Amino acid sequence: MEVELTTLKALPAPQAVEAAKLDGSGLPETFERLFLAEYARVVRIANRVLADGDEAEEVAQEVFLDFHRSHPADAEYAAPWLHRAAWHRALNMLRGNRRRLSREAAVAVPEVDFGLDPAGLHQASAQRERVREAMRRLPRKSAAVLALRYSGLSYAEVAGAMGVSVGQVGTLLRRAELRFKSEVKS
């Protein structure tokens, strides 16, 4: 509690006022609105990297917790910060945990229709493993633009999360797709 109290003292005035109106849960109302608005997208971004819904949600929880502790919920940069932190942290998790690859092979549920026969499932698992390995080897910027765009963010939102101009997103995306396919085939 000592940490929380000292942190509270250092908050900017508007947030300190809001924090004083906590509803007993420990989270300001503005932050909870932000959470409800962005949580699904943050999970989708992380899931696009991790291909694991549970771990994507774990990443999302950490991302929101970090944001809550360091930033005002009404900050203009809130959404791009969350999106960027999501792919950043998910990539770190993916690259720091090679054991995932074998687990993915066991639990993968592909959208791509390979049929339900054992051979088809095996093929799907093998492909998933190759794809995750390729994602892990991609340059971070390439992995990021794929995760952000394929999770449904607009080009403007991708640009905001990556800190690049909107005009660059198409080029980055095109380059990343080619590199990604090349990595999968290698």
Added chain:
Amino acid sequence: MNHLNQGALRRMLDEPGATGAAEAAHLAACGECRERADAVGQEAGGASALLAVAEAAVEPGVALLKLRRLAVEQPRRPAARWINGLRRRRGFRPAAALLVAVGLVGGVVATGAADGVIEQFEPHTFVPVSVNPANLGSVPDLSAFGSYKVAGEPRFSSVKSADAARAASGLRTLLSPSGTLPATVKGAPLYEAFTQAQGSFTFSAEKARLYAASRGKPLPAMPRGIDGTTISVTAGPGLLTIYGAPAGLSGAPAEGPTSSRGIHIPSLAIVQMASPRVVSDGASVKVLEDYITSLPGVPADLAAQIRGIGDPASALPVPVPTGQGSHDVDINGNKGLFVGDSTGLGAGVIWQHDGMLYAVVGTLNESDVVAVARSLA
């Protein structure tokens, strides 16, 4: 109009209404661009199929309840997590523990401590000892020769203002005057205060015997009197002032510099803490030093450097990875040690003054690091 580039074609595939009318008209009229657009579309379709994953079944309301619990039950201390990340690096802890023990024991030796006399050591100057990280894997874990005891874990407090940092640490917050920081150091700092840490290590002849038996190799006999000797270390309180903190610690989570071992290095960190104090009881510390440096796995050149420190009465050995330079620098009349190079990839300076230990580290070159150190007030 020039032909459309690949990036524009890719965007027009996803957001056809977002590009200008001129681009749309060109695409409609230009067979070559349409052909390239088809190729771009095929490549994108292939990547899309390969990237397909099962969507997570998200329930934001349920997730919010979980986050509420986490926020209350598991408060995390960002800088502590960052520091713990360093501690968890494979091989870091045992190797570092032994090196620190050797260094500190070496310091105690020089105080003239005799058998049975409790003596105190505080570092006043810093002596580089070259270490090859690749050779540290052979260094035995000190826990094989005795037991650690943590009497007081440091408590970390994250605060956002110099005043709050002072209140949390009890230390006057040293900062560079406004406008004097290197241009690459941007944004407001984070402050991480920590309380005093206390720990000790007690040598055990029995544990050493068991370790030797498990390895099937003889160890040098533990000299009489070492068994049961305790080295106690007290460090802190202290304060870290961090600029360009790792993702999740401050500002936007920009991709910052990362070391070759994957450790994010802040653009600038200022360390100030009460100097560590070491107390030894029991056997002659000279005997302890000789014993530790003679253990199998301790690189011979490292042992020789430790033993060869000319003035260990007040000197603390500082491990310097091979390839990194080091030399003495003057920090406002205090003898400091610079470690790093001039590339700006990472450098630091450490010095001591009036019972306090200071360090400035960051992704800066030598002149910037030293300038920051000298400017602190």
